[in-house]
Amino acid sequence: MRSTGPDSGAGAMSGAGSGASPDGPRGPRSGRPPRPDDPEEHDDSDLLAALLDGMDAALCAFDADGVITHWNREAERILGWSAEEAVGRKGFAGWAVRSADADDVQGRLFEAMRAKGRLVHEFALVTKDGGRVLVRTQSAGVRGADGRPAGVYCAFSEVHAQIDLERSIALSEALLEDAAWGVVLVDADLRPAVVNAHAARALGTARGAMLGRPLGDLLVHGVEELENALQHVLAEGGPPAPVDLWVTLRADADEHGEDEGEGPHRGASGSGTAGSGASGSGARSYGGSARGGTGGSGARRCWRSGFLRLASPLAEEPVPLGVGWFFQDVTEAKRLEQEGSLLRFRGHQAHRAGLAAAECENPLEAATVHLDFSLAGFADHALLDLLAEGEPLRLVRAAATPAGGSGPCSPVASGTIPVRYVEGHPALQAVERCGSVRAGAGRTEGAAARQWARARQWPEDTVHALCAVLRSRARTLGVVTFLRGPARRPFDRTDAAYAEDVALRVAAALDLAALVRR
Structure with a gap:
């Protein structure tokens, strides 16, 4: 009134x-x-x-x-x-x-x-x-x-x-002061006009400092998706359901680096040690980076967002005043949901691989079947190298996927000629440590990235690698290497655990093949 x-x-x-x-x-x-x-x-x-x-x-x-x-x-x-x-x-x-x-x-x-x-x-x-x-x-x-x-x-x-009227005013004040979710009123120029305390904490800045600033000053990744959503709401109205937006705050990017985990790093990230007689539960990293992706990307956040178009009640025709953006951080729940979905898929693939391998008369064929089923949604290429007897340490290629494209993992006719792995190669490190080793090209791109892959005897489109040792009956049988191209994220600890599980199944099949030959 x-x-x-x-x-x-x-x-x-x-x-x-x-x-x-x-x-x-x-x-x-x-x-x-x-x-x-x-x-x-x-x-x-x-x-x-x-x-x-x-x-x-x-x-x-x-x-x-x-x-x-x-x-x-x-x-x-x-x-x-x-x-x-x-x-x-x-x-x-x-x-x-x-x-x-x-x-x-x-x-x-x-x-x-x-x-x-x-x-x-x-x-x-x-x-x-x-x-x-x-x-x-x-x-x-x-x-x-x-x-x-x-x-x-x-x-x-x-x-x-x-x-x-009083109820509307009280609701507005409660949302902008005491709400347990972020509230940002964005003007028609897509700049924050009003921000509540929760949103300011989530965005990592003071309430007054972000008013009138472009959203790109606050977010590094996800700002395009957010601005597109705001423009759509201004033109068409709010979406019928909440939207999940993945964003990276500029404050986090400045603190940790825009690409998570970049730079060469060596040393153990798991519990496996050389000569322990057991495969480690974690993966060791070798001369590379974990860029982007889920692995190590603690700065990425998922905000479940709702949008409302704001129009003046005093105008004869609706005039948009801006957008009300409401969001809540659901990063942990989203990650758990993704991890659960991934584990269910990988478990289903392992079950199918076991059924298919049981129908193989040749144990080596059963080993490649396990690798074929593991590649789905996991890696672009797989290499199977067996440990040759004698000293020094040598690995012989037993099976591989086509280097120039996609296809099944098939045995190769290399005889007893070892693969030309240089000293310190991730596959050799995996054998020496009886654990998993991750490697990546880091910031290297173009010709330098191709040279990095060629130096390690991998396909030229490789930028991420994961080597898992093959162990059976307290003996090391070889190494399985999974490779990813630039379109995929780096391998993380969860991937290393899955690779070790696949390696156990492959090692059991290869051990059976050795027994059959005798």
Whole structure:
């Protein structure tokens, strides 16, 4: 409800005298009609009538004797009494208030003449058709030029409308202060205009620091998807369901590096040690990086987002004021969901591989079947190298996928010629450590990346590698190497555990093949 100040009430009462007659109205909107020979006063009266009729709140005014001098259109709409019927009556008794309540209402209204400031009351008024409506009033006294009380003005509106307004304001304040999810109001230029405390913490900045800044100053990855969603909402309205957005904060990227885990790093990331006689549960890294992807990418966050288009309620046609963006961090739940889905898929693939391998008469063929089923959604290539007897350490290629494209893992006719692995090669390290080893090309791209792969005897499109040792009956049988191209993320610890599980199945098949040959 819009309230009017004492100044407007004083203006409204300026033409009202204390000698008004209650027997009839003295003008449609004001206390007395303008004189025909005074055009300036006529203009002032028209302006006053237009201002009163344009108010969103109902307004009536009383002179010092309690006679109604002003009555606007909103008061007419709420109660049904026209200005011609209301102006000139003394008080509300007998027509707008029940007789039993008249004295109490009159006393509370005119209490404002002696009080400082505005008084707020709730009354039950009577409509023209005999109904009753509960209104909330704000009344204030009006003083004349001599400083003595000259009357009272009263602005009122239906209680339910006022409660709706207060509820909307309270909801807005609660969302912007106490909500357990982020709330950002974005203007039509896609810049934050209002931010609550939760959103500021999630975005890693102060509330005032992000206002008016482009979203690209706050986010490194995911800003394009977010801006596209905001533009769609401005043009078409909000989506019917929440949207999951993966983002990387600029603060996290500046702290950890835009590409997670970059730079050469060596050493153990698992528990496997050379000569321990058991494969480690983790993977060791070798001369490379884990760029992007899930592995080590703690800065990536998933925000479940909802959007609402904001339009002005005062415009004749809907005018977009911006977008309300509500989000909640669901990163952990999303990661668990993805990991669970991945584990179910890999378990299903292992089950299918076991069924297919059981139908193979040749154990080496069964080993390649396990590798074929493991490649789905996991790697681009697989290499199977067996350990040759004698010293020094040598590996002989037994099976591989086609280097120039996709295809099944097939045995190769290499005889006993060892693969030309240089000292410190990840496959040799896996044998020496009886564990898994990860490797990557790091920031290297183009010809340098191809040279990096060729130096390790891998296909030229390789940028990520994972070597898992083959162990059976406390003996090392060889190494299986999984390779990924630039379109895939680096291998992580979860991938290393899966590779070790596949290696156990392959090693059992190869051990059986050796027994059969004997």
